[in-house]
Amino acid sequence: MPRGLAAEATALDDGDVLRAVRKEFALDDGTVYLDGNSLGALPRTVAGRLAEVVGDEWGRLRIRSWTESGWWEAPERVGDRVGRLVGAAPGQIVVGDSTSVNVFKAVVAAVRLAGPGRDEVLVDAATFPTDGYVAASAARMTGCRIREADARDIPGEAGPRTAVALVNHVDYRSGRLHDLAGTTAAVHAAGARVVWDLCHSAGALPVALDAHGVDLAVGCTYKYLNGGPGAPAYLYVRRDLQPRFDSPLPGWNSHTDPFAMDSAYAPADGAARGRVGTPEILSLLALDAALDVWDDVALTAVRTKSLALTDFFLRCVEAYAPEGRVESITPAAHAERGSQVSLRCADGAAGVMAELIRRGVVGDFRRPDVLRFGFTPLYTGFAEALRAARVLGEVLAG
Numbered sequence: 516m517p518r519g520l521a522a523e524a525t526a527l528d529d530g531d532v533l534r535a536v537r538k539e540f541a542l543d544d545g546t547v548y549l550d551g552n553s554l555g556a557l558p559r560t561v562a563g564r565l566a567e568v569v570g571d572e573w574g575r576l577r578i579r580s581w582t583e584s585g586w587w588e589a590p591e592r593v594g595d596r597v598g599r600l601v602g603a604a605p606g607q608i609v610v611g612d613s614t615s616v617n618v619f620k621a622v623v624a625a626v627r628l629a630g631p632g633r634d635e636v637l638v639d640a641a642t643f644p645t646d647g648y649v650a651a652s653a654a655r656m657t658g659c660r661i662r663e664a665d666a667r668d669i670p671g672e673a674g675p676r677t678a679v680a681l682v683n684h685v686d687y688r689s690g691r692l693h694d695l696a697g698t699t700a701a702v703h704a705a706g707a708r709v710v711w712d713l714c715h716s717a718g719a720l721p722v723a724l725d726a727h728g729v730d731l732a733v734g735c736t737y738k739y740l741n742g743g744p745g746a747p748a749y750l751y752v753r754r755d756l757q758p759r760f761d762s763p764l765p766g767w768n769s770h771t772d773p774f775a776m777d778s779a780y781a782p783a784d785g786a787a788r789g790r791v792g793t794p795e796i797l798s799l800l801a802l803d804a805a806l807d808v809w810d811d812v813a814l815t816a817v818r819t820k821s822l823a824l825t826d827f828f829l830r831c832v833e834a835y836a837p838e839g840r841v842e843s844i845t846p847a848a849h850a851e852r853g854s855q856v857s858l859r860c861a862d863g864a865a866g867v868m869a870e871l872i873r874r875g876v877v878g879d880f881r882r883p884d885v886l887r888f889g890f891t892p893l894y895t896g897f898a899e900a901l902r903a904a905r906v907l908g909e910v911l912a913g
């Protein structure tokens with residue numbers, strides 16, 4: 516059995532159309548890195564570009580760079596680059612702030628778009644906590660009540676009082692992929708808006724925001740998009756909603772004429788309306804450089820490889836893990852799987868992950884009993900999936 520899996524890993528790596536992309540990442544320390552769903556690996560172009568930004572644009576040109584180096588427009592320019600990866604035509608995404616802050620803008624703006632009698636904010640009950648905390652505060656501020664529902668039930672739960680549903684496209688804990696097209700259509704049929712959180716899907720699988728008529732979306736850029744620690748997040752506001760997008764954080768950067776320094780607020784047109792304050796230029800331009808690795812990559816190829824990797828890893832775990840020690844909580848059905856595998860390990864999960872990391876297989880642990888393995892198709896190979904499962908088997912047996 517193991518010999519067969521090794522031959523299969525080699526064949527799968529040989530047939531991998533994305534194989535060349537891995538060379539663009541700094542991954543030379545011999546570890547198997549399966550935590551790119553928490554912090555993407557470093558693309559090699561970033562360090563040189565950042566040195567240039569610091570030395571030349573900041574160091575030499577200083578204030579002139581806001582215009583001469585294109586800093587001022589960077590949030591929308593980089594937003595368009597993210598847009599290509601999430602199915603958004605140019606002019607609908609702005610990069611800046613954290614995901615948490617963008618959840619706040621999106622949920623409050625969605626409530627402000629809602630018709631009369633709509634005072635309910637529906638949230639994915641298993642949401643990444645920050646989305647839930649922020650949605651609860653947004654609901655309190657806007658006179659709404661919050662109601663939790665399993666993300667799979669949101670299509671049936673949205674009703675005449677729902678203003679907005681906030682849903683995670685892929686569940687961060689289980690790796691379950693939710694139905695963006697069907698849920699969006701059902702929420703719309705109920706007369707409500709939907710905000711999608713794409714943190715665990717952007718860069719991991721094709722996302723088609725425009726095609727499915729999504730209202731608003733947010734996501735981070737430091738997971739599958741490899742933007743670096745604390746890289747700015749993004750906000751998508753569908754073009755036809757932009758004129759009515761009423762930001763709860765109308766900072767001066769979202770003013771139609773910021774340098775008029777007008778005491779009266781007048782919102783900018785387009786994606787810039789989602790801006791707040793001065794953009795985080797260094798991390799924004801690190802992200803810009805990091806996005807170069809996507810230039811010749813098709814998201815369909817990413818998805819094909821991602822599913823092959825997670826399928827193969829699950830088979831390897833079955834082959835190597837001692838009977839009954841771990842159980843996958845990631846859906847087996849491809850239509851319901853993101854790009855990670857989560858294994859429940861009832862006995863000593865924290866210690867198991869610590870030992871895996873010590874042996875050079877880096878995943879992460881989510882309390883109380885989940886081992887998470889993120890599969891980032893741009894730089895993870897099949898031999899690594901095999902090695903991770905083999906080491907997991909050794910740790911569990913030991």
Ligand SMILES: *Cc1c(COP(=O)(O)O)cnc(C)c1O
Binds near residue numbers: 615
């Ligand atoms: C990673 C993640 C976040 C992180 O939010 P920050 O504000 O960037 O810390 C939020 N939501 C989801 C669903 C995530 O996976």
